[in-house]
Amino acid sequence: MNKEIKGHIGFIARLIAGLSLTTAGFQKTLASHTFLAWQLQGLGLPDFSCSFLAYVIPYAELNLGLMLITGLFLPAAASALAIALAIEEIIMLQAWLRMLPAAGLNIFGIYFASSAAWAIFQNALLIVLLYPATFSGKRLTLDFLIENNISRRFK
């Protein structure tokens, strides 16, 4: 596969993952904090962490998603999201195995999945998309534009 095609795939992967996360994050910022905390409790997370996470997750997801779309701090944003999604995958899996009433709930990526299995699948897909998103298509990022602009000035 030549570099250009890889670049396009990376860009599309970045857009899909970024848009999915941004949309979900935006919806969560508008949802009630009580509802998000309740969702997290449904996943078997300790009570003390739920309230805190319900405040942090929506804004983290929204802004990291936007950074992914624009390609700003791309490797850092993608890594942070990949780690968060991997942690969530573990949380979702344990909730699913323990048969907690967590069906239809999710932390990252989607606001209201129809089942736990669907949420786990979507998370896995997002993690897979983050790989080409991080390592290909760097020419279409803000990072590249800024670097290019500075390089020209220093020539």
Added chain:
Amino acid sequence: MQKNITKNKIFNARRILAAMGIIAFSTITVIIAKANHKGPMMPVPEYRIAGAEGNSKPILEIYEYTDLACPACAIANISITDIIGLYGDKIKLHFKHFPLAMHKWSEKASLYADCAGEQGQFFPYARMLFENQEKWAESETEPKEFNIYADLLSLDKEKMQICLKNTSNQERIKLEKAEGKAKGIEGTPAFFINGKFRMGAGAVIEEAKKIENKLLQEKRK
């Protein structure tokens, strides 16, 4: 070497500036969306939906946030019942609980109404509560009317008790109220009519007039 360090510093400074721009943009967008009462809505249980049935597309889709002990809500309820009676499948009403803290028995009344709903009698039970607010809303002890209305509608008492003790039903009411607050609702009755936020009992009547015009236009065609 020095040139590279300076270049890196400028590069990082610009990226940080751009990141701050993104955060500022997202924050402003969220503030604007909240000010415009946007935000997701949980679906209501089937028994709390009136008017158009199934997937048919109504002319008016109303999400009503109501407190069963609020007098203005009782007035709005009469208007809505009349309008649904008139236009039937042209309107779809989604009833949402928003028990105000100043009404002592509101939350309990919502729970009773939901439990009546589980036995298919939500709207008749809610109507009884609205029509007789003065009898129970200010009561010092738990109003006996809750059980009287259940008896009048011949509801299964055992099922009712199980439902009342079910914490997920209580939770749903609290979540609905939290949802309403997140959407900027401070008083009742509050409506989302075809997605537009409206306050007060008169809002539905105004919208009903628009339906009439729309239906007349359709007839003329």
